[in-house]
Amino acid sequence: RKEVEQDPGPFNVPEGATVAFNCTYSNSASQSFFWYRQDCRKEPKLLMSVYSSGNEDGRFTAQLNRASQYISLLIRDSKLSDSATYLCVAMNRDDKIIFGKGTRLHILP
Amino acid sequence: GAVVSQHPSRVICKSGTSVKIECRSLDFQATTMFWYRQFPKKSLMLMATSNEGSKATYEQGVEKDKFLINHASLTLSTLTVTSAHPEDSSFYICSATTGILYNEQFFGPGTRLTVL
Numbered sequence: 001r002k003e004v005e006q007d008p009g010p011f012n013v014p015e016g017a018t019v020a021f022n023c024t025y026s027n028s029a030s031q032s033f034f035w036y037r038q039d040c041r042k043e044p045k046l047l048m049s050v051y052s053s054g055n056e057d058g059r060f061t062a063q064l065n066r067a068s069q070y071i072s073l074l075i076r077d078s079k080l081s082d083s084a085t086y087l088c089v090a091m092n093r094d095d096k097i098i099f100g101k102g103t104r105l106h107i108l109p
Numbered sequence: 110g111a112v113v114s115q116h117p118s119r120v121i122c123k124s125g126t127s128v129k130i131e132c133r134s135l136d137f138q139a140t141t142m143f144w145y146r147q148f149p150k151k152s153l154m155l156m157a158t159s160n161e162g163s164k165a166t167y168e169q170g171v172e173k174d175k176f177l178i179n180h181a182s183l184t185l186s187t188l189t190v191t192s193a194h195p196e197d198s199s200f201y202i203c204s205a206t207t208g209i210l211y212n213e214q215f216f217g218p219g220t221r222l223t224v225l
Contacts, residue, residue: 043202043216044153087153097143097214099153 003027006088006100013078014108020074021103023088030090030098033064033071038085038102047073047086075105083107111137113205115217122193123225130188130220132203138183139205143214144176147200159186193224 006023013019025033036044048055050062050071061074075082088100112135122128132142141160145153157178159165165178175197177189186205190197200221204214 041200041221043219045216046214091214097155 003098004088004090004100006086006103008101008103010104010106012106012108015078015080017078018074018076019078019105020072021086021105022070022072023100023103024068024070025088025090025098026069027090027092027098028066028069030092032091034089034091034097035060035062035071035073036087036089036099038087040085044087044099078107080107080109111135111205111207111215113139113203113215113217115201115203115220117220118218119221119223121223121225124194125192128190128193128222130190130201130203130222132186132188132205132217134184134205134215137205137207137215139186139207139215140183141206142180142186143204143206144178144186144188145202145204147202147219153202156188190222193222195224198222198224 004025033050035047037047038044048057048062050064052064054063059076063072083106085102085104087102089097091097114133116131120128143158144156146156147153155168156171157165157167159178159180161180161183167173180186200219202219203217206214
């Protein structure tokens with residue numbers, strides 16, 4: 001079983017819609033979680049950290065469910081500029097991070 | 110925020126040559142740097158973990174003699190692809206962390222290597 005799994009998509013979503021994707025992790029000892037956004041042929045950029053209490057940043061909401069070992073990302077009122085690949089990341093105690101393969105999102109005009 | 114630079118951003122070389130890629134943390138000291146490679150439409154694959162002043166720790170399946178990593182100072186790590194071949198063509202990305210537990214990774218902009 002892969003350590004971090006994501007639905008690769010693509011998710012094709014009309015502009016303005018709400019989209020959500022989940023990511024599961026297998027290592028219960030994982031300490032920290034993040035969502036990264038990666039545009040084509042660019043390096044990943046941190047979108048947001050994920051806390052047990054959930055956190056929201058504008059149109060983006062991230063949730064962590066330790067009992068079920070998954071994290072989620074919700075994007076409201078999607079924009080064309082949200083089109084990208086979203087990488088789920090788990091970090092272990094030794095700072096080693098494990099990336100999911102990413103979920104591709106296409107926002108359609 | 111913390112800035113990590115990589116040089117060069119793009120390199121094209123002939124098969125058999127060696128290529129050195131530099132990763133620098135510009136405004137913080139990075140006790141640990143990571144090197145990743147990414148194939149088209151694939152996720153990042155961790156190649157090695159580099160700690161300042163010590164030997165790098167390579168992931169399974171990564172040839173240490175092929176991918177030489179040196180972390181000579183708290184702000185610089187280098188990856189040398191020795192005797193490069195076309196299958197080494199990839200996007201190489203470094204990241205750095207201050208080493209504080211749970212700290213986020215700061216990524217460099219990546220280096221695109223094309224071996225002819």
